[in-house]
Structures are given as C-alpha cells and as structure tokens.
Amino acid sequence: MVAHLLSLRFRLLVNGFKRSTWQLVGAIIGLVYGLGLLAAIFAGMVGLSFAEPIWGRTVAVLAGALAVLGWLVVPLLLRGFDQSVSVAKLRSFPLPPQKLLVALLVVGLLGVPGLVTLLAALSTTLSWIGEPVAFLTAPFAAVLGALTCVTAARALESVGASLASGRRYREVMGVVVFVPVLLLGPLVAVVGSSVASIGDDLPSIAAVVSWTPLGAAWSIPGDLALGLGLEALAKTGIALATLGVLLLLWRRALAVSLVAAPTSSGGSSASKGLGPFARFPGTPTGAVAARTAVYWLRDPRYGGSLVALPVLVVVGAFLAATGSDWFLVTLGPLFGAVLGITLCAEISYDGTAFAAHLSTGVSGVADRAGRVVTLALFAVPVVVLATVVPLVLLDRAGDVPALLGVALGLLLTGFGVSSIASTRFLMPVPAAGESPFKTPAGSTFKSQLGMYVAWAIVFALSVPEIALGVAGVVTGQLWLGLASLVVGIALGSVLLVVGVRRGGASLDRRGPELLAALRNAQGS
Amino acid sequence: MTDAAADPVVPAPGGAPGPTTPSGAPALQITGLRKAFGQKLAVDDLHLTVPTGSFYGLVGPNGAGKTTTLSMATGLLRPDAGTITVLGTDVWRDTVRAKSLVGVLSDGVALFDRLTGEQLVTYHGLLNGIDRETVAQRTGDLLDLLDLRGAAGTLVVDYSAGMTKKIALACALVHAPRLLVLDEPFESVDPISAANIRDILAGYVSGGGTVIVSSHSMDLVQRMCDHVAVVAAGRVLAAGTTDEVRRGSTLEDRFVELVGGRQHNEGPSWLRTS
Numbered sequence: 001m002v003a004h005l006l007s008l009r010f011r012l013l014v015n016g017f018k019r020s021t022w023q024l025v026g027a028i029i030g031l032v033y034g035l036g037l038l039a040a041i042f043a044g045m046v047g048l049s050f051a052e053p054i055w056g057r058t059v060a061v062l063a064g065a066l067a068v069l070g071w072l073v074v075p076l077l078l079r080g081f082d083q084s085v086s087v088a089k090l091r092s093f094p095l096p097p098q099k100l101l102v103a104l105l106v107v108g109l110l111g112v113p114g115l116v117t118l119l120a121a122l123s124t125t126l127s128w129i130g131e132p133v134a135f136l137t138a139p140f141a142a143v144l145g146a147l148t149c150v151t152a153a154r155a156l157e158s159v160g161a162s163l164a165s166g167r168r169y170r171e172v173m174g175v176v177v178f179v180p181v182l183l184l185g186p187l188v189a190v191v192g193s194s195v196a197s198i199g200d201d202l203p204s205i206a207a208v209v210s211w212t213p214l215g216a217a218w219s220i221p222g223d224l225a226l227g228l229g230l231e232a233l234a235k236t237g238i239a240l241a242t243l244g245v246l247l248l249l250w251r252r253a254l255a256v257s258l259v260a261a262p263t264s265s266g267g268s269s270a271s272k273g274l275g276p277f278a279r280f281p282g283t284p285t286g287a288v289a290a291r292t293a294v295y296w297l298r299d300p301r302y303g304g305s306l307v308a309l310p311v312l313v314v315v316g317a318f319l320a321a322t323g324s325d326w327f328l329v330t331l332g333p334l335f336g337a338v339l340g341i342t343l344c345a346e347i348s349y350d351g352t353a354f355a356a357h358l359s360t361g362v363s364g365v366a367d368r369a370g371r372v373v374t375l376a377l378f379a380v381p382v383v384v385l386a387t388v389v390p391l392v393l394l395d396r397a398g399d400v401p402a403l404l405g406v407a408l409g410l411l412l413t414g415f416g417v418s419s420i421a422s423t424r425f426l427m428p429v430p431a432a433g434e435s436p437f438k439t440p441a442g443s444t445f446k447s448q449l450g451m452y453v454a455w456a457i458v459f460a461l462s463v464p465e466i467a468l469g470v471a472g473v474v475t476g477q478l479w480l481g482l483a484s485l486v487v488g489i490a491l492g493s494v495l496l497v498v499g500v501r502r503g504g505a506s507l508d509r510r511g512p513e514l515l516a517a518l519r520n521a522q523g524s
Numbered sequence: 525m526t527d528a529a530a531d532p533v534v535p536a537p538g539g540a541p542g543p544t545t546p547s548g549a550p551a552l553q554i555t556g557l558r559k560a561f562g563q564k565l566a567v568d569d570l571h572l573t574v575p576t577g578s579f580y581g582l583v584g585p586n587g588a589g590k591t592t593t594l595s596m597a598t599g600l601l602r603p604d605a606g607t608i609t610v611l612g613t614d615v616w617r618d619t620v621r622a623k624s625l626v627g628v629l630s631d632g633v634a635l636f637d638r639l640t641g642e643q644l645v646t647y648h649g650l651l652n653g654i655d656r657e658t659v660a661q662r663t664g665d666l667l668d669l670l671d672l673r674g675a676a677g678t679l680v681v682d683y684s685a686g687m688t689k690k691i692a693l694a695c696a697l698v699h700a701p702r703l704l705v706l707d708e709p710f711e712s713v714d715p716i717s718a719a720n721i722r723d724i725l726a727g728y729v730s731g732g733g734t735v736i737v738s739s740h741s742m743d744l745v746q747r748m749c750d751h752v753a754v755v756a757a758g759r760v761l762a763a764g765t766t767d768e769v770r771r772g773s774t775l776e777d778r779f780v781e782l783v784g785g786r787q788h789n790e791g792p793s794w795l796r797t798s
C-alpha cells in the first residue's frame with residue numbers, strides 16, 4: 001500500500017503538470033532552488049570537517065532545530081505546501097491507520113521538501129570525515145532527524161485539522177491570529193533589551209537546544225566526536241521519545257479524522273439581531289460592507305490572511321535589536337502594502353456564494369466599494385499605528401509624515417489595484433469552512449504570479465509619494481515629508497476611486513465568467 | 525431521439541406560444557439556446573416557453589443541461605447563442621431589470637453561510653436595493669412563513685439540509701419576484717419540509733406568480749406541476765401541460781420512454797450474496 005500511495009502521489013504531480021504548464025515552471029524553479037541549496041550545504045559541510053568538532057555540532061544542532069521548526073511553522077504560513085494526498089480524500093477507503101501512517105510518512109519524506117531535508121541532513125555526515133565514530137552514526141541520526149521533521153509537520157497538521165473541524169476552534173483561531181499584533185509594543189521592548197551579543201554564544205545556545213526535542217537527534221554524532229558517549233545516549237533517548245510521541249499524536253489524530261465527519265457542527269452560539277447589518281447604511285454598498293465585516297470576524301480565512309503582519313513585526317523587532325532599525329522604520333509602509341493587496345482574494349473567499357451578488361444584480365461598484373470600506377475601517381488605523389509607534393519608540397518622530405504618506409499611499413493604491421485585480425484572476429484559497437491554513441486545491445504558479453504583478457503595479461503607481469518620502473527621510477526636511485503625506489493621501493484616494501469604478505465595471509462585465517471559474521475551482 | 529423530435533407537443537423552433545398562454549409576454553421564453561463547455565455541448569438549440577402563472581416542472585437525466593439552462597435563464601452563465609426573455613425583458617441585454625423580476629435558488633452554489641438566517645435574507649434584500657424597513661418586514665414574514673423563526677439567529681452553516689433549502693428559498697423570495705426559478709429545491713429535504721415548501725409555492729402561483737422547478741422526482745412533478753418539459757442531451761424532448769406530456773401513463777414511464785437508456789440486468793455475479 002505504501003508503494004501504491006507513493007505512485008498515486010507522483011501520478012497526481014504529473015497530471016498536475018499536464019493540466020498547467022505554469023505548475024511545471026513553478027516545480028522546475030523549486031527544483032533548481034532546492035538543488036542550489038543542497039550544493040551549498042554540501043560544500044559547507046565539507047568545509048566544516050576541517051573545523052573543531054564543537055562547530056560541527058553547533059551547526060548541525062542549530063540548523064537541524066531550525067529545520068524542525070520550519071517544518072512546523074511553514075505549513076501554517078505558506079499555502080503552497082504540498083498536500084495532494086490528504087487524509088480527507090482517503091477517508092472512504094478501508095485503510096488501517098497504522099498502514100496509512102507509514103504510507104503518509106514515506107510520501108512526506110519523498111516529496112521535494114522531504115527529499116531536500118533528508119539529503120541536507122545526510123550531508124552532515126561529510127562534516128565528520130575526520131571522526132570515524134561520528135561518521136558512522138551520522139547517517140542514522142540524519143534519518144532520525146528528517147523523520148522527526150516530517151512527522152512533526154504531519155502530526156501538527158492532523159491534530160490541527162481534527163481540532164479545526166469544530167467550528168468554535170476555528171472562530172478562536174481567528175482571534176488568536178490577532179494576538180501578536182496586540183503584543184507589538186511589549187515585544188519590541190523585550191526583544192530589544194535581551195538580545196545584545198549573540199555571535200559568541202552560539203555553541204552554548206546549541207548545547208542547550210541539543211537537549212530539547214528540536215535538537216536532540218542532530219546532536220548525537222557531534223557528542224560522540226567530542227567523546228561525550230553518555231550524552232549521546234541520552235539524546236538518542238530524547239530523539240526517539242520525541243519521534244514516538246509525535247507518531248502517537250499523529251496516529252490518534254489520524255484515527256479520529258478517518259472516522260469524523262468533515263464538518264461537525266454543534267456548539268454554535270445563536271446570536272440575536274442583525275449585527276453589522278443594523279449599523280451599516282441600508283444600501284447595497286452598506287450591505288456588502290456589513291457582510292464583509294461579519295466575515296472578517298467569523299471566517300478564520302480572513303484573519304488567517306493577516307498572519308504575515310505579526311511576522312513582519314517580529315522580524316522588525318529582531319533586526320532592530322541586532323542594530324539595524326531600517327526594517328522597523330519601514331513597518332508602516334510594509335503593512336500598507338500587505339493590507340492593500342488583501343482584497344485580491346475576496347471574491348475567491350466568497351466561492352460560489354458570489355452567485356448571490358450575480359443573481360441579485362447588485363452593481364459592481366457597490367460590491368467593490370463595500371469590501372473596501374470594511375477593510376479600510378480596520379486597515380487605516382492599523383497602518384497609522386504601525387507607522388507611528390515604531391518611529392516614536394525609535395525617537396524618530398520627525399519622519400512620521402514622510403513614512404505615513406508612503407504607507408497610506410501604498411494602502412489606498414493597493415485597495416484600488418486589488419479592486420480591479422480580484423475581478424481579473426482568482427486566488428487559490430481554502431474553501432469556506434476549511435482550516436485557514438489548509439492547502440487550497442490547484443494552487444498554481446500563475447495566480448501567485450498575478451498577485452506579484454498586482455503588487456508591482458501598486459509600487460509603480462506609488463512612486464511619487466515613495467520618492468518624496470525617501471527624500472524626506474534622507475534629507476530630514478520636514479516639508480518633503482509633509483509633501484509625501486499630502487501626495488500619498490491625494491493620489492492614493494484618486495487611484496482608489498478609479499480602481500473601484502473600473503473594478504466595478506469589470507465585475508459587471510465579467511461576472512458570469514468569474515462565477516464559472518469559481519465553480520471550477522470548487523469542483524477540482 | 526428522432527422519434528421525440530417528431531412529437532407533436534414539442535414546441536416548434538422559434539418558440540410557438542405555450543398551450544395556455546395568457547395575455548402578455550410569457551414568464552420565460554427561451555429560443556435557440558446553446559452552450560458548450562470545451563468540446564462538450566451541454567445545451568443544444570433549446571426552445572422553451574413558460575406561460576405566466578404556470579407551475580412548470582423541468583425533468584431530465586443527470587447531465588441533461590437542466591442546471592446549465594436555468595443558470596443561463598437567470599443571468600448566472602453566459603450563453604453561446606440564443607435569446608432568453610423574462611416577461612418580455614431580455615436577460616442578457618437588460619440584465620439588471622431582468623434580475624429584479626426573477627428569484628433564484630441555485631443548486632450546487634454555496635450561500636454566505638457564516639451569516640445567521642436573518643442576516644442572510646436581509647443581505648439578499650438589501651443587495652436588491654430594497655430599503656431597510658421593507659427588508660426587515662419581509663424578512664420577518666418569510667421566516668414565519670418558512671417556520672424558521674426559531675433558527676433566525678443561528679448561523680446558516682449550522683442549518684440542516686432542509687433548513688438551508690428553505691432559507692435559500694426565502695432569499696429568492698425577498699424581493700417579491702414575478703418568476704421563481706428553483707433548481708432542485710427538494711433535494712435532501714425531508715418530506716414534511718418538502719410538503720411545506722410545496723404549499724408555499726402553490727400559494728405563490730395562485731397569487732399570480734410563475735414557478736419553474738427542476739427535479740429528479742417524477743412523482744413530485746406529476747402531482748405538483750401543471751406544465752412539464754422533458755430535457756435530455758441539451759434539447760427539449762417534450763413540453764406542454766403535464767397531462768399532454770404524460771399521455772395517460774405516469775410521468776415516470778413516459779420519461780423513460782422518451783429518454784431511453786433503461787437497462788435490464790442484474791449486475792455482475794460477484795455482487796450477489798445469495
């Protein structure tokens with residue numbers, strides 16, 4: 001059965017290529033990237049074999065721990081993660097969970113990310129050429145580590161998926177995603193004060209990490225090379241226990257998801273009244289705005305699309321702590337660029353429910369404007385905060401007008417551009433009711449490309465305020481900053497209106513074709 | 525198929541008026557409708573006239589083009605050729621006006637199911653451009669009519685299949701359409717809800733409205749509809765009043781006779797347990 005599932009997986013991959021050349025292009029780019037990465041890692045490992053064993057262990061443990069973390073986190077952040085053989089699709093076959101688990105493990109390990117991880121892990125063997133004992137144990141430790149990576153990812157995903165089938169969990173998720181945003185201020189302060197000198201402490205950090213489930217497996221050959229036999233034994237125990245616990249968790253979640261209904265209802269709280277529908281104006285535009293507001297609050301996919309924002313804050317804070325604060329300074333404009341483009345996915349999130357807009361004959365402009373209004377109510381304050389707070393904390397309040405101009409310009413221009421863009425192409429998104437982090441069906445390189453093109457257009461249209469803003473920050477001239485603010489808001493507003501009008505006209509024209517595409521997306 | 529084309533109850537190409545045409549334009553008139561998906565011809569030169577005030581059943585095997593036809597008639601899918609008028613208004617020329625005359629319940633289309641039932645009906649009403657007070661009053665009336673008052677504050681995603689069909693029907697009715705187009709309104713609906721929906725539709729027709737339903741249930745169509753059209757392979761095989769089409773036998777037997785493809789075998793031997 002393992003072989004059978006594996007051949008199914010590759011069959012799906014090949015058929016995907018047949019369906020779209022863009023997917024093939026994406027895969028080839030991914031392959032070249034992976035091979036380049038591997039070549040670099042191999043070269044690095046050979047070089048490392050000439051260094052002290054302590055460095056070999058440090059690199060293996062830290063890189064390995066990062067790999068495990070990556071396998072845990074990346075599927076949550078990135079939607080393009082391979083999931084062609086998913087448990088939900090296999091549910092109807094009489095497969096014992098035990099066998100399915102082995103099969104899925106092999107399938108996961110032999111995917112592109114799995115193979116790259118496995119080969120990179122095996123390459124650590126090269127760094128122990130001079131140490132016979134470590135050289136012989138390294139391949140086993142590497143396989144153990146790679147298995148931990150795949151198992152951890154699959155276990156988390158299974159546990160998450162079986163939890164996510166309860167609607168309450170999903171609603172909570174929507175809120176949880178926003179928590180890091182609220183912690184923005186404290187986070188900056190804490191990270192800024194604690195991480196001062198990190199370079200020399202790497203070996204001792206590695207030593208600590210090697211005792212955790214993240215790093216134990218990767219540290220075994222290094223410990224042997226350093227003559228710490230007992231430590232190596234203990235860490236083998238930790239690594240095996242980690243793998244065992246993960247497998248157990250995965251098996252239990254798998255057994256649950258093999259029998260559970262795809263969507264279990266219940267635990268629903270009846271709400272009274274019309275909510276946002278009573279507060280927004282009673283017009284088609286107001287209705288669309290109210291409906292989108294309900295969805296921002298209730299549909300975790302909307303909140304999930306903002307997961308990049310807290311990541312930006314953390315990266316900015318980290319870079320600021322290590323001495324370069326440029327990232328934190330540009331946080332507002334980055335937020336503006338990210339939030340402005342969010343609207344690109346809105347019609348895709350609607351799915352075939354978009355038929356309601358089509359069958360009622362609501363005008364495209366009302367549709368576009370309603371969606372912009374709701375996002376703006378939330379995005380404008382967030383962008384203003386993300387611009388002002390870091391600058392005040394960094395004691396650079398003088399740069400606020402310049403950067404606020406750039407940030408608001410990007411946000412408003414983004415609204416305009418994505419109002420048009422979302423009527424031209426559909427984003428691959430998880431279907432309504434699925435986990436916000438579930439991989440969408442048929443994610444193609446082409447629609448990703450469409451989003452990057454939209455982004456490029458946003459930046460191109462925002463060149464005036466960006467130029468003025470940069471000039472203002474560099475020269476420190478207040479009037480340049482104020483000019484950036486005025487131009488950003490004025491030009492952005494004009495482009496927003498143009499975008500809503502033209503997007504609305506495009507929606508009126510292309511509505512039936514969009515619905516047909518949405519039906520196809522649902523069917524695949 | 526050629527037998528069926530010679531059938532006297534098939535309307536002549538060009539759309540001869542239906543048998544019981546009242547004064548004024550028919551509720552729905554389809555002429556020369558054509559739609560292809562890639563190589564596959566889903567609707568092939570289809571003609572259909574639905575008289576105003578009729579309760580019209582549309583029956584046909586899977587893949588006959590029923591949903592495709594109804595989607596095109598309600599402005600959801602662009603036809604390759606042909607014209608469709610609703611009460612004299614061309615659906616694809618004067619789209620907004622035509623849509624204001626039609627209420628739609630689509631099959632295989634999601635609802636905005638994160639809204640509560642009350643919010644969803646309100647949403648459809650407001651999208652149609654009706655003012656808030658009227659929408660609130662009609663929403664209340666419809667929730668009472670469909671016995672959904674108790675579930676008004678529950679999210680539609682937590683509704684049962686029957687309740688979902690009923691709330692979708694409420695959404696289709698909220699703007700007081702003259703023509704109601706319902707694609708598979710009885711699928712996965714329990715018998716009691718189905719009977720209630722049937723009563724509401726009969727009341728709507730007796731009040732001067734026109735209803736078109738597509739269904740797989742021949743019994744239901746025979747009992748409920750005064751007109752029926754049999755569709756297969758994208759064409760109308762027979763159309764007219766229910767009595768004209770079934771010609772004394774049951775609608776189901778007549779349907780099988782028209783469409784063909786009934787097989788008489790008992791399946792492979794390994795499927796038999798005794």
